[in-house]
Amino acid sequence: MEPILNKDEYTFYLIGNVDDFTERLGRVVRLGKEEIAVFKTTDEQIYALENKSPGPRGGTIAEGIISGEVLFDPICDWKISLKDGQVLDPDTGQVRTYPVHVHGNEVRVGLVKNEGGRFHE
């Protein structure tokens, strides 16, 4: 699949069609070295988050329960906002998010440009 360049500092990669994702069920996407959990909400919004639980026990988040724009972490049941990856009260933490562009039926996820898909911490 072909990367398309964006004006911003992201490179967007086509990861599939809207129909490849099921409402309220996460799916794992490997994009280069990134492991990303992609979610589709009831109103067909698509979100991409790093597939890593923010909780102390580690684990993945793609298997969580989705309610509106909130994800319930399957390992520690923390609430995570799909929009910005913020862990909601009463817990704290943050999950990395990736920008998502949907054009027609195509879904693209952005990685920071020029970094070959790898983030600098």
Added chain:
Amino acid sequence: MVKVQERRHLVLIGNGMAGINTVEQILKLAPSTYRITVFGSEPYPNYNRIQLSYVLEKSKAVEDIILNDWNWYLENEIELYTGTTVTHIDTEQKIVKADNGIEVPYDALIIATGSNPFLLPVPGADKEGIVGFRDIADCQNMLHAADQYKKAAVIGGGLLGLEAAKGLLKLGMDVTVVHLFEEIMERQLDHTASLMLQAELESQGLKFATGKQTEEFLGDERVSGIRFSDGTTLDAEFVVMAVGIRPNILLAKESGIAVNRGILVDDYMRTSAPDVYAVGECNEHRGTTYGLVAPLFEQGAVLAKYLCGVETKPYEGSVVSTQLKISGVDVFSAGEFMDAEGLSVVRMHDDWLRIYKKVLLRGGRIVGGVLIGDGKESSRLQQWIRTGTVMTEAIHNAIVGQSAVETGNTAAELADEEIVCGCNGVTKKHIVDAINEKGLTTVEEIKVATSASRSCGGCRPVVEQILQYVLGDKYDSAAAKQEAICSCTTLSRDEVVTAIKEKGLITSKEVRYALEWDNPEGCSKCRPALNYYLGMIWPAEHVDEKDSRFVNERMHANIQKDGTFGVVPRMYGGVTTPDDLRLIADIAVKYNVKLVKVTGGQRLDLLGVKKEDLPKIWKDLGMPSGYAYAKALRTVKTCVGSQFCRFGTKDSMGMGILLEKKFERLDMPAKFKLAVNGCPRNCAESSTKDIGIVGNEGAWEIYVGGNGGIKARLAELLCKVRTDEELLEIVSAFMQYYRETGKYLERTSDWIERMGLESVTEAIVNDLDNRRALAERMEVALAQVKEPWSEILNNSNLRERMFEEISVSTKQD
């Protein structure tokens, strides 16, 4: 710094309720003040004597009534001599001597030797088959006798006698209560109340011989009957004497300590000998000896403070109240209960409802009362009596009126040291501290943290009032009564289930909409719960909502902390074949699993399987996965049983496989485990299972409500059945009853405690129509159960979306 050798040496004689309670309080107040040694005649650690009545009626085992186990003594560095009786106290040298030759010096000595049952000094009283009711040994004697004999007599129609009689009745004996006076419990009840109680007990099957003075026990070696002073006789193969207790003062008396009826003590429990104290039933304080725990805990509190140098008010005596622990009979009595001059009486007597309530006033203040048939007000009445509350219209209404009128919160008036829970000796302060320190908000939490209201439950209303008093505005009485199923709604489980049925709601979306959920898509608590309730209520109509399932149930595999999964191939009854084993081994190699583990449920767990490999593993295995992760029947553990075992009387493997095949995959409120044993040796450990089945010669025993998990609980005997058909029907009815009434995620161990074993027994053992109806509804539910693997294997779209990853390269092609 205090060195260990420098600690003062405290010796306690009597490992019973009063003595150990005092030690507990000392450990709390000043843990390093004393080095402690305890002597006890009985071969057990400290146990709850009050609950012997439950051991007798077999609703509890001896282990259940242990208050402090062996570990507790170790942890607190207490030297314990069980099965050791102290025979002499040298009050000059300050040394105690025991029957096994041990001599121990003391700096301080507590005597807490309790009392002995009083045995009537009539001819024949030493015959075999005549026992008292005081300790575990007596209790075991009675259990043993009930196995061998049919006709029992209990002499003494007081509290203890009636509990013994009811226990023996429950064990299947024909029991007559013999009482010297015309009226039973004459020391606690007035004429009317006594007659009502007797009538109630007669309707439950007890017989009474009142106004009878025992003159002689008949029989040769063993008792065969009783002759009374009026010349009449009563046949009895077994006799329990419960005519009273005598403070156990022999040791003190022979050691030169001043005694009267009991060991004489002052307001700080000091005896006539220096540094020697006495607490509990063995002492006599201001002319009174006590035979109940509440006063002796109050004594213990004063003594503990005194010994730790903490300032304390003197002990000035207790107002005692009594409550009968016999199930199905509410009897309460406290303070002054007989009509007498100078007392005014508030009375309510309803023959039809069989309720009798009486409250006595002196100068307008409440000084005593009796409640029969409706004990709801008992703990408040007890408080009103203790505090000498002035009678008001509100209180009057609460006692005799129909409507419950707000009578205010009396928790504020309780003294810190006041015992709230008599069964477990929990003071108000203990509860208040637990609420504050641990942030408790419900009575259930208090129960777990402090044990208050854990035993007879009589003090629950007071505990609730204390909670209300401590939390103030933060106390939410509605929430405390019926917990909402999650924070998206204020409705409780029962309210939601009723609404689903009444309004015919079919999907969880409809439920959330119709019942005005705050959060339109629900949360991780209510979504799986609603999905379960809907499936249980509408087995045929409900479409399972995958997105409301926890990952384990959605993927039919157990997610591990590294995001891989565990697969447990089904081995019905824990039985497999060499071919299946080989297949499992081959597949473990093929898919490079990280570990193969034998689970606690006798299955093999393949750990470290990648999500996308799951469908392939199922396909290659060709056997279902074991549901070792679902809110459903997990495994049926079995022993070898009659097929191979030389002890086995029943085919436990056959029955286990049958049960597992019948009930597999059906959704339950929580995980559910079974075990089947071929004989009472119980090699498959039924006592910690939701249903544990034990084969016996000619019968199956069914145990329920066991749990080996977070809150361990031993299963209780539900019933015995003779045939396999009956076994299947009862297991089926039990599971369906739990499915219909359980809260989501509520294990049977909690469910049984909430519902009460008796009501469950009534619903599925005694009520045959109901049992059959439940079993029929179970069949309907089972008919809908689908095998989930083939669905996933056959539906490539579903398989891809649920299990397969999308992989995208970031290098430009």
